[in-house]
Amino acid sequence: MSPVRVAIIADSPQVRASLQALVEASPALRLAASAADAGMLADSLAGSAPDVIVIDVEPGASEAPKAGFDIEHVPSALVMLTDEADSEWILDALPGDAAAILPRNALPGEIVASIEAVAAGLYVLSPEILGRLLGARTPPRQTASGAPFETLTSREIEVLTMLAEGLGNKEIARQLDISDNTVKFHLAAIFGKLGATNRTEAVMLGMRHGFIMV
Structure with a gap:
């Protein structure tokens, strides 16, 4: 080579x-x-x-x-x-x-x-x-079941809210004036903090923990 x-x-x-x-x-x-x-x-x-x-x-x-x-x-x-x-x-x-x-x-x-x-x-x-990008140093909060999860940043809550509205990565990036790559990093952080495996689960957990309202 x-x-x-x-x-x-x-x-x-x-x-x-x-x-x-x-x-x-x-x-x-x-x-x-x-x-x-x-x-x-x-x-x-x-x-x-x-x-x-x-x-x-x-x-x-x-x-x-x-x-x-x-x-x-x-x-x-x-x-x-x-x-x-x-x-x-x-x-x-x-x-x-x-x-x-x-x-x-x-x-x-x-x-x-x-x-x-x-x-x-x-x-x-x-x-x-990687830990800093995923917010691993953020102090964890306690869920109602007692299982710890990490709090979301204000930008991550914005991304999660738009996710709940059904927006795709490109639309989220355009509305927040950030790159697609940054949206992917925010989504990875959201999934990691909430323990979600997909977008639907992240939205459901976000609602359950009061990060987004319906």
């Missing part, structure tokens, strides 16, 4: 050099380009398309760098290194086909494995980030 062509975006020269060295040291990977931002990356690539783009998102960033998404034929495969994965703008920035979200202090082996995974069309989330 041909090596996975990797492009890197990192504002910090130190981080950029570290990621470059990591890619260059792996026989399964090949460095396509490396730059401080998306515009410089596009110039470096000169119209060619990497297989995977790795982005280092520094703390306090208000929006994700559009890592060459304007470059023609760039595949939707992204590895994002961030310590603020529960920010909704990060969910909106994820491509629909394949992505990885890792903490910025992820081990070299974890980063390499994630690059290879997204190149194969998979999603990769660290246990810590």
